[in-house]
Amino acid sequence: MLTIEQLEEIKALQQVVERYDSIELKLNWDMLENRSEEEQTDFLTYDSGQLVGFLGLYSFGSKIxxxxxVHPDYRRKGIFSNLFQNSHFALEKARHILLNVPANSKLGKQxxxxxxxxxxxxxxxxxxxxxxxPDQDESISLRPSRKEDIDMKMKLDIVCFDFKAEEAKMYNDRLEKEGLQKEFFMIEAEDKIVGKIRIHRDKERSEIYGFAVLPDFQGKGYGRKALQKAVRMEAQQGQSVYLDVQTENEKALSLYTAIGFIKESQQDYYLYSI
Structure with missing residues:
Protein backbone atom coordinates (compact mmCIF):
# COMPACT_ATOMS: atom_id res chain seq x y z
CA MET A 1 0.00 0.00 0.00
CA LEU A 2 1.32 3.43 -0.96
CA THR A 3 1.60 6.09 1.72
CA ILE A 4 0.07 9.55 1.32
CA GLU A 5 3.59 10.92 0.91
CA GLN A 6 4.39 8.42 -1.86
CA LEU A 7 1.15 9.23 -3.68
CA GLU A 8 2.07 12.91 -3.58
CA GLU A 9 5.55 12.10 -4.91
CA ILE A 10 4.11 10.03 -7.77
CA LYS A 11 1.67 12.80 -8.67
CA ALA A 12 4.48 15.38 -8.68
CA LEU A 13 6.69 13.15 -10.86
CA GLN A 14 3.79 12.55 -13.25
CA GLN A 15 3.30 16.29 -13.67
CA VAL A 16 7.00 16.81 -14.42
CA VAL A 17 7.10 13.97 -16.97
CA GLU A 18 3.86 14.94 -18.72
CA ARG A 19 4.92 18.56 -19.01
CA TYR A 20 8.43 17.70 -20.25
CA ASP A 21 7.31 15.07 -22.79
CA SER A 22 3.94 16.64 -23.76
CA ILE A 23 2.17 13.35 -23.04
CA GLU A 24 -0.64 12.08 -20.84
CA LEU A 25 0.17 9.05 -18.72
CA LYS A 26 -2.50 6.56 -17.64
CA LEU A 27 -1.60 5.79 -14.03
CA ASN A 28 -5.09 4.63 -12.96
CA TRP A 29 -5.31 6.83 -9.88
CA ASP A 30 -8.50 5.13 -8.74
CA MET A 31 -6.39 2.01 -8.19
CA LEU A 32 -3.22 3.72 -6.96
CA GLU A 33 -5.10 5.36 -4.12
CA ASN A 34 -6.68 2.09 -3.00
CA ARG A 35 -3.87 -0.46 -3.14
CA SER A 36 -4.09 -3.72 -1.19
CA GLU A 37 -1.52 -4.47 1.51
CA GLU A 38 -1.38 -8.08 0.32
CA GLU A 39 0.34 -7.52 -3.04
CA GLN A 40 3.32 -5.57 -4.29
CA THR A 41 2.08 -3.67 -7.30
CA ASP A 42 4.17 -0.50 -7.20
CA PHE A 43 7.92 -0.10 -7.65
CA LEU A 44 9.78 3.13 -6.86
CA THR A 45 13.34 4.41 -7.30
CA TYR A 46 14.78 7.27 -5.23
CA ASP A 47 17.92 9.35 -5.48
CA SER A 48 18.90 11.37 -2.41
CA GLY A 49 15.33 11.21 -1.16
CA GLN A 50 13.76 12.26 -4.48
CA LEU A 51 11.44 9.95 -6.39
CA VAL A 52 12.98 9.58 -9.85
CA GLY A 53 11.30 6.44 -11.21
CA PHE A 54 7.96 4.69 -10.83
CA LEU A 55 6.31 1.59 -12.28
CA GLY A 56 2.78 0.42 -11.46
CA LEU A 57 0.94 -2.83 -12.15
CA TYR A 58 -2.82 -2.74 -12.66
CA SER A 59 -4.71 -6.00 -12.45
CA PHE A 60 -7.97 -6.74 -14.30
CA GLY A 61 -8.67 -10.38 -13.56
CA SER A 62 -5.66 -12.28 -14.86
CA LYS A 63 -4.71 -9.40 -17.16
CA ILE A 64 -2.11 -6.93 -15.90
CA VAL A 70 11.33 8.26 -15.13
CA HIS A 71 12.28 11.84 -14.27
CA PRO A 72 13.79 13.61 -17.33
CA ASP A 73 17.07 14.28 -15.47
CA TYR A 74 17.57 10.57 -14.71
CA ARG A 75 16.96 8.92 -18.05
CA ARG A 76 19.25 6.54 -19.96
CA LYS A 77 20.60 5.16 -16.69
CA GLY A 78 18.64 1.90 -16.82
CA ILE A 79 16.19 2.97 -14.11
CA PHE A 80 13.02 1.92 -15.89
CA SER A 81 14.52 -1.36 -17.09
CA ASN A 82 15.49 -2.18 -13.51
CA LEU A 83 12.01 -1.32 -12.24
CA PHE A 84 10.48 -3.53 -14.91
CA GLN A 85 12.84 -6.41 -14.14
CA ASN A 86 12.06 -6.11 -10.43
CA SER A 87 8.34 -6.40 -11.19
CA HIS A 88 8.63 -9.73 -13.02
CA PHE A 89 7.91 -11.86 -9.94
CA ALA A 90 4.51 -10.11 -9.68
CA LEU A 91 3.79 -10.65 -13.39
CA GLU A 92 4.42 -14.40 -13.49
CA LYS A 93 0.82 -15.44 -12.75
CA ALA A 94 -0.71 -13.07 -15.29
CA ARG A 95 -2.31 -14.63 -18.35
CA HIS A 96 -2.06 -11.39 -20.28
CA ILE A 97 0.58 -8.67 -19.76
CA LEU A 98 0.05 -5.37 -21.56
CA LEU A 99 2.65 -2.60 -21.57
CA ASN A 100 0.92 0.80 -21.72
CA VAL A 101 2.73 3.63 -23.52
CA PRO A 102 1.25 6.98 -24.64
CA ALA A 103 1.04 6.96 -28.43
CA ASN A 104 3.18 10.09 -28.72
CA SER A 105 5.87 9.02 -26.24
CA LYS A 106 9.04 8.75 -28.33
CA LEU A 107 11.15 7.61 -25.40
CA GLY A 108 8.57 5.01 -24.40
CA LYS A 109 8.54 3.56 -27.90
CA GLN A 110 12.34 3.47 -27.94
CA PRO A 134 -31.55 15.80 -24.06
CA ASP A 135 -34.13 16.09 -21.29
CA GLN A 136 -34.17 13.37 -18.64
CA ASP A 137 -35.58 10.06 -19.92
CA GLU A 138 -37.48 8.15 -17.26
CA SER A 139 -37.41 4.85 -19.18
CA ILE A 140 -34.07 4.07 -17.53
CA SER A 141 -32.64 4.80 -14.10
CA LEU A 142 -29.27 4.67 -12.35
CA ARG A 143 -29.12 3.54 -8.75
CA PRO A 144 -26.13 2.95 -6.47
CA SER A 145 -25.09 -0.70 -6.54
CA ARG A 146 -25.73 -2.97 -3.55
CA LYS A 147 -24.04 -6.11 -2.26
CA GLU A 148 -26.66 -8.32 -3.89
CA ASP A 149 -25.70 -6.90 -7.32
CA ILE A 150 -22.33 -8.68 -7.32
CA ASP A 151 -23.50 -11.66 -9.41
CA MET A 152 -24.89 -9.34 -12.07
CA LYS A 153 -21.67 -7.34 -12.14
CA MET A 154 -19.68 -10.53 -12.71
CA LYS A 155 -22.11 -11.63 -15.42
CA LEU A 156 -21.66 -8.31 -17.21
CA ASP A 157 -17.86 -8.65 -17.00
CA ILE A 158 -18.12 -12.12 -18.54
CA VAL A 159 -20.55 -11.39 -21.38
CA CYS A 160 -19.41 -7.84 -22.20
CA PHE A 161 -15.68 -7.82 -21.41
CA ASP A 162 -14.77 -11.46 -22.15
CA PHE A 163 -13.68 -12.22 -18.59
CA LYS A 164 -13.51 -15.84 -17.57
CA ALA A 165 -15.71 -16.66 -14.55
CA GLU A 166 -12.75 -16.92 -12.17
CA GLU A 167 -11.30 -13.66 -13.52
CA ALA A 168 -14.59 -11.84 -12.96
CA LYS A 169 -14.70 -13.06 -9.37
CA MET A 170 -11.06 -12.13 -8.77
CA TYR A 171 -11.59 -8.67 -10.26
CA ASN A 172 -14.75 -7.93 -8.27
CA ASP A 173 -13.21 -9.28 -5.06
CA ARG A 174 -10.31 -6.87 -5.53
CA LEU A 175 -12.68 -3.95 -6.15
CA GLU A 176 -14.48 -4.87 -2.93
CA LYS A 177 -11.22 -5.01 -0.93
CA GLU A 178 -10.15 -1.66 -2.32
CA GLY A 179 -13.52 -0.05 -1.55
CA LEU A 180 -14.30 0.66 -5.20
CA GLN A 181 -17.56 -1.28 -5.53
CA LYS A 182 -19.32 1.76 -4.07
CA GLU A 183 -18.51 3.66 -7.29
CA PHE A 184 -20.86 1.48 -9.37
CA PHE A 185 -24.36 2.33 -10.47
CA MET A 186 -26.75 -0.28 -11.84
CA ILE A 187 -28.70 0.58 -14.99
CA GLU A 188 -32.36 -0.39 -14.71
CA ALA A 189 -35.00 -0.56 -17.46
CA GLU A 190 -38.14 -2.62 -18.01
CA ASP A 191 -38.09 -3.34 -14.25
CA LYS A 192 -34.80 -5.23 -14.68
CA ILE A 193 -31.09 -4.61 -14.24
CA VAL A 194 -29.76 -4.23 -17.78
CA GLY A 195 -26.23 -2.94 -17.17
CA LYS A 196 -23.73 -1.13 -14.99
CA ILE A 197 -21.57 1.95 -15.02
CA ARG A 198 -18.79 3.02 -12.67
CA ILE A 199 -17.98 6.64 -11.88
CA HIS A 200 -14.71 7.47 -10.13
CA ARG A 201 -14.49 11.01 -8.76
CA ASP A 202 -11.09 12.61 -8.18
CA LYS A 203 -11.56 16.21 -7.08
CA GLU A 204 -13.19 17.95 -10.10
CA ARG A 205 -12.57 15.04 -12.49
CA SER A 206 -15.03 12.17 -12.98
CA GLU A 207 -13.93 9.10 -14.93
CA ILE A 208 -16.35 6.53 -16.31
CA TYR A 209 -15.31 2.87 -16.27
CA GLY A 210 -16.90 -0.55 -16.67
CA PHE A 211 -19.84 0.71 -18.74
CA ALA A 212 -21.76 -2.35 -19.97
CA VAL A 213 -25.25 -3.36 -21.10
CA LEU A 214 -26.46 -6.96 -21.37
CA PRO A 215 -26.58 -8.17 -25.00
CA ASP A 216 -30.36 -8.80 -24.84
CA PHE A 217 -30.91 -5.12 -24.06
CA GLN A 218 -28.44 -3.62 -26.50
CA GLY A 219 -29.74 -1.74 -29.54
CA LYS A 220 -32.65 -0.27 -27.59
CA GLY A 221 -31.03 3.01 -26.69
CA TYR A 222 -30.58 2.13 -23.02
CA GLY A 223 -26.81 2.52 -23.13
CA ARG A 224 -27.03 5.98 -24.68
CA LYS A 225 -29.65 7.11 -22.16
CA ALA A 226 -27.71 5.71 -19.23
CA LEU A 227 -24.48 7.42 -20.32
CA GLN A 228 -26.31 10.70 -20.88
CA LYS A 229 -27.82 10.44 -17.41
CA ALA A 230 -24.42 9.73 -15.85
CA VAL A 231 -22.76 12.64 -17.67
CA ARG A 232 -25.57 14.99 -16.69
CA MET A 233 -25.33 13.89 -13.07
CA GLU A 234 -21.60 14.68 -12.97
CA ALA A 235 -21.75 17.88 -15.03
CA GLN A 236 -24.44 19.32 -12.77
CA GLN A 237 -21.97 18.94 -9.89
CA GLY A 238 -19.34 20.90 -11.82
CA GLN A 239 -17.29 17.83 -12.72
CA SER A 240 -15.24 17.31 -15.90
CA VAL A 241 -16.15 13.90 -17.35
CA TYR A 242 -13.74 11.45 -19.02
CA LEU A 243 -13.81 7.91 -20.40
CA ASP A 244 -11.65 5.52 -22.43
CA VAL A 245 -12.60 3.55 -25.54
CA GLN A 246 -10.70 1.13 -27.76
CA THR A 247 -9.91 2.78 -31.08
CA GLU A 248 -11.39 -0.11 -33.10
CA ASN A 249 -14.69 -0.07 -31.17
CA GLU A 250 -16.48 1.99 -33.80
CA LYS A 251 -19.95 1.50 -32.28
CA ALA A 252 -18.93 2.81 -28.85
CA LEU A 253 -16.78 5.55 -30.37
CA SER A 254 -19.71 6.74 -32.46
CA LEU A 255 -21.97 6.79 -29.39
CA TYR A 256 -19.50 8.73 -27.25
CA THR A 257 -18.82 11.25 -30.01
CA ALA A 258 -22.54 11.80 -30.58
CA ILE A 259 -23.06 12.49 -26.88
CA GLY A 260 -20.30 15.10 -26.91
CA PHE A 261 -17.02 13.37 -26.03
CA ILE A 262 -13.89 14.41 -27.91
CA LYS A 263 -10.53 12.61 -28.24
CA GLU A 264 -7.83 14.02 -25.97
CA SER A 265 -5.02 11.49 -26.27
CA GLN A 266 -4.22 7.92 -27.28
CA GLN A 267 -2.70 5.08 -25.29
CA ASP A 268 -1.03 2.12 -27.04
CA TYR A 269 -0.76 -1.38 -25.54
CA TYR A 270 1.88 -4.02 -26.30
CA LEU A 271 1.65 -7.70 -25.42
CA TYR A 272 4.60 -8.97 -23.40
CA SER A 273 5.55 -12.50 -22.37
CA ILE A 274 7.98 -13.29 -19.55
Whole structure:
Protein backbone atom coordinates (compact mmCIF):
# COMPACT_ATOMS: atom_id res chain seq x y z
CA MET A 1 0.00 0.00 0.00
CA LEU A 2 1.32 3.43 -0.96
CA THR A 3 1.60 6.09 1.72
CA ILE A 4 0.07 9.55 1.32
CA GLU A 5 3.59 10.92 0.91
CA GLN A 6 4.39 8.42 -1.86
CA LEU A 7 1.15 9.23 -3.68
CA GLU A 8 2.07 12.91 -3.58
CA GLU A 9 5.55 12.10 -4.91
CA ILE A 10 4.11 10.03 -7.77
CA LYS A 11 1.67 12.80 -8.67
CA ALA A 12 4.48 15.38 -8.68
CA LEU A 13 6.69 13.15 -10.86
CA GLN A 14 3.79 12.55 -13.25
CA GLN A 15 3.30 16.29 -13.67
CA VAL A 16 7.00 16.81 -14.42
CA VAL A 17 7.10 13.97 -16.97
CA GLU A 18 3.86 14.94 -18.72
CA ARG A 19 4.92 18.56 -19.01
CA TYR A 20 8.43 17.70 -20.25
CA ASP A 21 7.31 15.07 -22.79
CA SER A 22 3.94 16.64 -23.76
CA ILE A 23 2.17 13.35 -23.04
CA GLU A 24 -0.64 12.08 -20.84
CA LEU A 25 0.17 9.05 -18.72
CA LYS A 26 -2.50 6.56 -17.64
CA LEU A 27 -1.60 5.79 -14.03
CA ASN A 28 -5.09 4.63 -12.96
CA TRP A 29 -5.31 6.83 -9.88
CA ASP A 30 -8.50 5.13 -8.74
CA MET A 31 -6.39 2.01 -8.19
CA LEU A 32 -3.22 3.72 -6.96
CA GLU A 33 -5.10 5.36 -4.12
CA ASN A 34 -6.68 2.09 -3.00
CA ARG A 35 -3.87 -0.46 -3.14
CA SER A 36 -4.09 -3.72 -1.19
CA GLU A 37 -1.52 -4.47 1.51
CA GLU A 38 -1.38 -8.08 0.32
CA GLU A 39 0.34 -7.52 -3.04
CA GLN A 40 3.32 -5.57 -4.29
CA THR A 41 2.08 -3.67 -7.30
CA ASP A 42 4.17 -0.50 -7.20
CA PHE A 43 7.92 -0.10 -7.65
CA LEU A 44 9.78 3.13 -6.86
CA THR A 45 13.34 4.41 -7.30
CA TYR A 46 14.78 7.27 -5.23
CA ASP A 47 17.92 9.35 -5.48
CA SER A 48 18.90 11.37 -2.41
CA GLY A 49 15.33 11.21 -1.16
CA GLN A 50 13.76 12.26 -4.48
CA LEU A 51 11.44 9.95 -6.39
CA VAL A 52 12.98 9.58 -9.85
CA GLY A 53 11.30 6.44 -11.21
CA PHE A 54 7.96 4.69 -10.83
CA LEU A 55 6.31 1.59 -12.28
CA GLY A 56 2.78 0.42 -11.46
CA LEU A 57 0.94 -2.83 -12.15
CA TYR A 58 -2.82 -2.74 -12.66
CA SER A 59 -4.71 -6.00 -12.45
CA PHE A 60 -7.97 -6.74 -14.30
CA GLY A 61 -8.67 -10.38 -13.56
CA SER A 62 -5.66 -12.28 -14.86
CA LYS A 63 -4.71 -9.40 -17.16
CA ILE A 64 -2.11 -6.93 -15.90
CA UNK A 65 -1.38 -3.53 -17.41
CA UNK A 66 2.03 -1.96 -16.81
CA UNK A 67 2.76 1.76 -16.88
CA UNK A 68 5.60 3.86 -15.50
CA UNK A 69 7.88 6.88 -15.86
CA VAL A 70 11.33 8.26 -15.13
CA HIS A 71 12.28 11.84 -14.27
CA PRO A 72 13.79 13.61 -17.33
CA ASP A 73 17.07 14.28 -15.47
CA TYR A 74 17.57 10.57 -14.71
CA ARG A 75 16.96 8.92 -18.05
CA ARG A 76 19.25 6.54 -19.96
CA LYS A 77 20.60 5.16 -16.69
CA GLY A 78 18.64 1.90 -16.82
CA ILE A 79 16.19 2.97 -14.11
CA PHE A 80 13.02 1.92 -15.89
CA SER A 81 14.52 -1.36 -17.09
CA ASN A 82 15.49 -2.18 -13.51
CA LEU A 83 12.01 -1.32 -12.24
CA PHE A 84 10.48 -3.53 -14.91
CA GLN A 85 12.84 -6.41 -14.14
CA ASN A 86 12.06 -6.11 -10.43
CA SER A 87 8.34 -6.40 -11.19
CA HIS A 88 8.63 -9.73 -13.02
CA PHE A 89 7.91 -11.86 -9.94
CA ALA A 90 4.51 -10.11 -9.68
CA LEU A 91 3.79 -10.65 -13.39
CA GLU A 92 4.42 -14.40 -13.49
CA LYS A 93 0.82 -15.44 -12.75
CA ALA A 94 -0.71 -13.07 -15.29
CA ARG A 95 -2.31 -14.63 -18.35
CA HIS A 96 -2.06 -11.39 -20.28
CA ILE A 97 0.58 -8.67 -19.76
CA LEU A 98 0.05 -5.37 -21.56
CA LEU A 99 2.65 -2.60 -21.57
CA ASN A 100 0.92 0.80 -21.72
CA VAL A 101 2.73 3.63 -23.52
CA PRO A 102 1.25 6.98 -24.64
CA ALA A 103 1.04 6.96 -28.43
CA ASN A 104 3.18 10.09 -28.72
CA SER A 105 5.87 9.02 -26.24
CA LYS A 106 9.04 8.75 -28.33
CA LEU A 107 11.15 7.61 -25.40
CA GLY A 108 8.57 5.01 -24.40
CA LYS A 109 8.54 3.56 -27.90
CA GLN A 110 12.34 3.47 -27.94
CA UNK A 111 12.30 1.44 -24.72
CA UNK A 112 9.80 -0.99 -26.24
CA UNK A 113 12.30 -1.59 -29.05
CA UNK A 114 14.76 -2.88 -26.44
CA UNK A 115 12.48 -5.76 -25.36
CA UNK A 116 10.39 -8.41 -27.09
CA UNK A 117 6.75 -7.39 -27.38
CA UNK A 118 4.08 -6.98 -30.05
CA UNK A 119 1.47 -4.29 -30.57
CA UNK A 120 -1.99 -5.37 -29.41
CA UNK A 121 -4.43 -2.44 -29.27
CA UNK A 122 -4.96 1.26 -28.65
CA UNK A 123 -7.53 3.33 -26.82
CA UNK A 124 -8.59 6.94 -26.90
CA UNK A 125 -8.91 8.97 -23.72
CA UNK A 126 -11.96 11.16 -24.27
CA UNK A 127 -13.41 14.21 -22.50
CA UNK A 128 -16.99 15.43 -22.57
CA UNK A 129 -16.91 18.86 -24.20
CA UNK A 130 -20.14 20.14 -22.65
CA UNK A 131 -22.80 19.78 -25.32
CA UNK A 132 -26.43 20.23 -24.28
CA UNK A 133 -27.94 16.85 -23.39
CA PRO A 134 -31.55 15.80 -24.06
CA ASP A 135 -34.13 16.09 -21.29
CA GLN A 136 -34.17 13.37 -18.64
CA ASP A 137 -35.58 10.06 -19.92
CA GLU A 138 -37.48 8.15 -17.26
CA SER A 139 -37.41 4.85 -19.18
CA ILE A 140 -34.07 4.07 -17.53
CA SER A 141 -32.64 4.80 -14.10
CA LEU A 142 -29.27 4.67 -12.35
CA ARG A 143 -29.12 3.54 -8.75
CA PRO A 144 -26.13 2.95 -6.47
CA SER A 145 -25.09 -0.70 -6.54
CA ARG A 146 -25.73 -2.97 -3.55
CA LYS A 147 -24.04 -6.11 -2.26
CA GLU A 148 -26.66 -8.32 -3.89
CA ASP A 149 -25.70 -6.90 -7.32
CA ILE A 150 -22.33 -8.68 -7.32
CA ASP A 151 -23.50 -11.66 -9.41
CA MET A 152 -24.89 -9.34 -12.07
CA LYS A 153 -21.67 -7.34 -12.14
CA MET A 154 -19.68 -10.53 -12.71
CA LYS A 155 -22.11 -11.63 -15.42
CA LEU A 156 -21.66 -8.31 -17.21
CA ASP A 157 -17.86 -8.65 -17.00
CA ILE A 158 -18.12 -12.12 -18.54
CA VAL A 159 -20.55 -11.39 -21.38
CA CYS A 160 -19.41 -7.84 -22.20
CA PHE A 161 -15.68 -7.82 -21.41
CA ASP A 162 -14.77 -11.46 -22.15
CA PHE A 163 -13.68 -12.22 -18.59
CA LYS A 164 -13.51 -15.84 -17.57
CA ALA A 165 -15.71 -16.66 -14.55
CA GLU A 166 -12.75 -16.92 -12.17
CA GLU A 167 -11.30 -13.66 -13.52
CA ALA A 168 -14.59 -11.84 -12.96
CA LYS A 169 -14.70 -13.06 -9.37
CA MET A 170 -11.06 -12.13 -8.77
CA TYR A 171 -11.59 -8.67 -10.26
CA ASN A 172 -14.75 -7.93 -8.27
CA ASP A 173 -13.21 -9.28 -5.06
CA ARG A 174 -10.31 -6.87 -5.53
CA LEU A 175 -12.68 -3.95 -6.15
CA GLU A 176 -14.48 -4.87 -2.93
CA LYS A 177 -11.22 -5.01 -0.93
CA GLU A 178 -10.15 -1.66 -2.32
CA GLY A 179 -13.52 -0.05 -1.55
CA LEU A 180 -14.30 0.66 -5.20
CA GLN A 181 -17.56 -1.28 -5.53
CA LYS A 182 -19.32 1.76 -4.07
CA GLU A 183 -18.51 3.66 -7.29
CA PHE A 184 -20.86 1.48 -9.37
CA PHE A 185 -24.36 2.33 -10.47
CA MET A 186 -26.75 -0.28 -11.84
CA ILE A 187 -28.70 0.58 -14.99
CA GLU A 188 -32.36 -0.39 -14.71
CA ALA A 189 -35.00 -0.56 -17.46
CA GLU A 190 -38.14 -2.62 -18.01
CA ASP A 191 -38.09 -3.34 -14.25
CA LYS A 192 -34.80 -5.23 -14.68
CA ILE A 193 -31.09 -4.61 -14.24
CA VAL A 194 -29.76 -4.23 -17.78
CA GLY A 195 -26.23 -2.94 -17.17
CA LYS A 196 -23.73 -1.13 -14.99
CA ILE A 197 -21.57 1.95 -15.02
CA ARG A 198 -18.79 3.02 -12.67
CA ILE A 199 -17.98 6.64 -11.88
CA HIS A 200 -14.71 7.47 -10.13
CA ARG A 201 -14.49 11.01 -8.76
CA ASP A 202 -11.09 12.61 -8.18
CA LYS A 203 -11.56 16.21 -7.08
CA GLU A 204 -13.19 17.95 -10.10
CA ARG A 205 -12.57 15.04 -12.49
CA SER A 206 -15.03 12.17 -12.98
CA GLU A 207 -13.93 9.10 -14.93
CA ILE A 208 -16.35 6.53 -16.31
CA TYR A 209 -15.31 2.87 -16.27
CA GLY A 210 -16.90 -0.55 -16.67
CA PHE A 211 -19.84 0.71 -18.74
CA ALA A 212 -21.76 -2.35 -19.97
CA VAL A 213 -25.25 -3.36 -21.10
CA LEU A 214 -26.46 -6.96 -21.37
CA PRO A 215 -26.58 -8.17 -25.00
CA ASP A 216 -30.36 -8.80 -24.84
CA PHE A 217 -30.91 -5.12 -24.06
CA GLN A 218 -28.44 -3.62 -26.50
CA GLY A 219 -29.74 -1.74 -29.54
CA LYS A 220 -32.65 -0.27 -27.59
CA GLY A 221 -31.03 3.01 -26.69
CA TYR A 222 -30.58 2.13 -23.02
CA GLY A 223 -26.81 2.52 -23.13
CA ARG A 224 -27.03 5.98 -24.68
CA LYS A 225 -29.65 7.11 -22.16
CA ALA A 226 -27.71 5.71 -19.23
CA LEU A 227 -24.48 7.42 -20.32
CA GLN A 228 -26.31 10.70 -20.88
CA LYS A 229 -27.82 10.44 -17.41
CA ALA A 230 -24.42 9.73 -15.85
CA VAL A 231 -22.76 12.64 -17.67
CA ARG A 232 -25.57 14.99 -16.69
CA MET A 233 -25.33 13.89 -13.07
CA GLU A 234 -21.60 14.68 -12.97
CA ALA A 235 -21.75 17.88 -15.03
CA GLN A 236 -24.44 19.32 -12.77
CA GLN A 237 -21.97 18.94 -9.89
CA GLY A 238 -19.34 20.90 -11.82
CA GLN A 239 -17.29 17.83 -12.72
CA SER A 240 -15.24 17.31 -15.90
CA VAL A 241 -16.15 13.90 -17.35
CA TYR A 242 -13.74 11.45 -19.02
CA LEU A 243 -13.81 7.91 -20.40
CA ASP A 244 -11.65 5.52 -22.43
CA VAL A 245 -12.60 3.55 -25.54
CA GLN A 246 -10.70 1.13 -27.76
CA THR A 247 -9.91 2.78 -31.08
CA GLU A 248 -11.39 -0.11 -33.10
CA ASN A 249 -14.69 -0.07 -31.17
CA GLU A 250 -16.48 1.99 -33.80
CA LYS A 251 -19.95 1.50 -32.28
CA ALA A 252 -18.93 2.81 -28.85
CA LEU A 253 -16.78 5.55 -30.37
CA SER A 254 -19.71 6.74 -32.46
CA LEU A 255 -21.97 6.79 -29.39
CA TYR A 256 -19.50 8.73 -27.25
CA THR A 257 -18.82 11.25 -30.01
CA ALA A 258 -22.54 11.80 -30.58
CA ILE A 259 -23.06 12.49 -26.88
CA GLY A 260 -20.30 15.10 -26.91
CA PHE A 261 -17.02 13.37 -26.03
CA ILE A 262 -13.89 14.41 -27.91
CA LYS A 263 -10.53 12.61 -28.24
CA GLU A 264 -7.83 14.02 -25.97
CA SER A 265 -5.02 11.49 -26.27
CA GLN A 266 -4.22 7.92 -27.28
CA GLN A 267 -2.70 5.08 -25.29
CA ASP A 268 -1.03 2.12 -27.04
CA TYR A 269 -0.76 -1.38 -25.54
CA TYR A 270 1.88 -4.02 -26.30
CA LEU A 271 1.65 -7.70 -25.42
CA TYR A 272 4.60 -8.97 -23.40
CA SER A 273 5.55 -12.50 -22.37
CA ILE A 274 7.98 -13.29 -19.55
Missing amino acids: EVCGM WLDSITCIYEESEYMMKWEGKVL
